[in-house]
Amino acid sequence: MAHQDSWAAIREHGLQSTSAILDQYGVEGEARKRLEEMRRPESVPLQRAGLPGAVIRDQKPIKESALAGCLQDGLQPSDWYRILNAHSFFWLHRDRVRGLLKARAYRNLEQTVLTVDTGSLVASHKDRILLSPINSGATIYTPTPRGKNTFLRIEDFPFKERRRTRPLSGTVVELLVKYSVPDIADHVLAVHRVRGSDIIETIWRSDRATDDDCP
Numbered sequence: 001m002a003h004q005d006s007w008a009a010i011r012e013h014g015l016q017s018t019s020a021i022l023d024q025y026g027v028e029g030e031a032r033k034r035l036e037e038m039r040r041p042e043s044v045p046l047q048r049a050g051l052p053g054a055v056i057r058d059q060k061p062i063k064e065s066a067l068a069g070c071l072q073d074g075l076q077p078s079d080w081y082r083i084l085n086a087h088s089f090f091w092l093h094r095d096r097v098r099g100l101l102k103a104r105a106y107r108n109l110e111q112t113v114l115t116v117d118t119g120s121l122v123a124s125h126k127d128r129i130l131l132s133p134i135n136s137g138a139t140i141y142t143p144t145p146r147g148k149n150t151f152l153r154i155e156d157f158p159f160k161e162r163r164r165t166r167p168l169s170g171t172v173v174e175l176l177v178k179y180s181v182p183d184i185a186d187h188v189l190a191v192h193r194v195r196g197s198d199i200i201e202t203i204w205r206s207d208r209a210t211d212d213d214c215p
Contacts, residue, residue, distance in 0.1 A: 001091070001100055003043070003055040004110040007191050007203055014182035015114075018056050018085035021046065025054060036085045037078040039064050059084075060105045061138035070139060072147030080146070084137055087130070087151075087176040090116060093169040096135070097215055098197070107196040112203070114188050115213045118175070121187045122154070125177050131157045132174035151176060189213040 002010060016024065022032050025048045035044060039059050046054045059081075067077050091097045101111060122129060130151040134144045152158075162171045181187070189209040193201040199215060 001097060002112040002114065003057065004112055004193070006055070006112050007114075009052045009054065010112075010114070011185045012052075014180050015088050015177075015184040016180040017088045017178075019082075020088075020180040021054055021056060024048075025051065037081050039077070039081065058105075059137060061103075061135075061140050063139050063143075066139035066143040070143035070145050072145055073149075075147055083151075087178055088181055089137070090118075090121075090175040090177075092118070092172055092175055094215065095169055096173065101194055101215065102196055110193055110195045110200065113192045113194045113215045114184070115190045115192075115209070115215070116184070117187050117189050117208070121175075121177075121181070124183065124187070125181065126154060128178040129154060130176040130178070131172050132176060133157075133162060133171070134173055136174060 002015075013024070019036060022035060025046045027035065027046065035056060039062055040056065041058060041060065043058045044056045046056065064077055067080060071077070071080060091100075097113065100106065101113070131154060132151050134146060134150065136146060136150060157172060159171060188204075188206065190205045190213045191203040192199050192215055193203055194215050202214075205213075
């Protein structure tokens with residue numbers, strides 16, 4: 001789930017983490033610290049000559065007092081924000097994408113939703129991929145404890161153990177790629193413009209896409 005009208009830039013420059021975007025747009029000093037180490041209550045637009053406009057998304061699903069209370073291993077909120085901002089995130093289950101699209105903060109806004117070939121993505125970036133058992137960027141409801149071992153390599157993730165007591169959608173929740181996915185266009189099956197529960201437009205489709213490749 002990306003910002004509206006972002007597909008052209010994503011296709012050209014890849015899917016980038018917040019840190020990667022800040023590098024590309026030359027954001028440094030206190031401005032960078034605010035964006036990388038503090039909660040963003042609203043999305044932040046960026047401009048730089050020769051580049052298309054970019055938007056760093058808000059972090060509304062995080063309540064900072066709850067985050068401070070659920071962090072482990074001596075981590076502080078600023079540490080967690082840096083970790084989140086250093087990765088590109090993917091949902092692994094359609095119901096979670098739909099839940100975010102329908103969340104109060106986003107349901108009336110148009111979003112760009114990319115459907116990705118997971119097998120292709122993993123084949124190309126396995127060494128930079130981590131898996132998460134939780135929604136790592138949310139603490140609104142019951143804040144799940146999180147720390148240095150929340151994100152694990154595919155081979156280290158306890159999938160079978162977790163699957164015994166959880167539905168598939170709760171076994172592994174997020175897939176992260178370190179820094180960016182410069183070749184994301186090679187792995188995208190379809191791109192849609194979506195508002196809430198409504199698919200407004202098919203922006204782009206791969207010839208590998210099926211009718212099921214949609215939000």
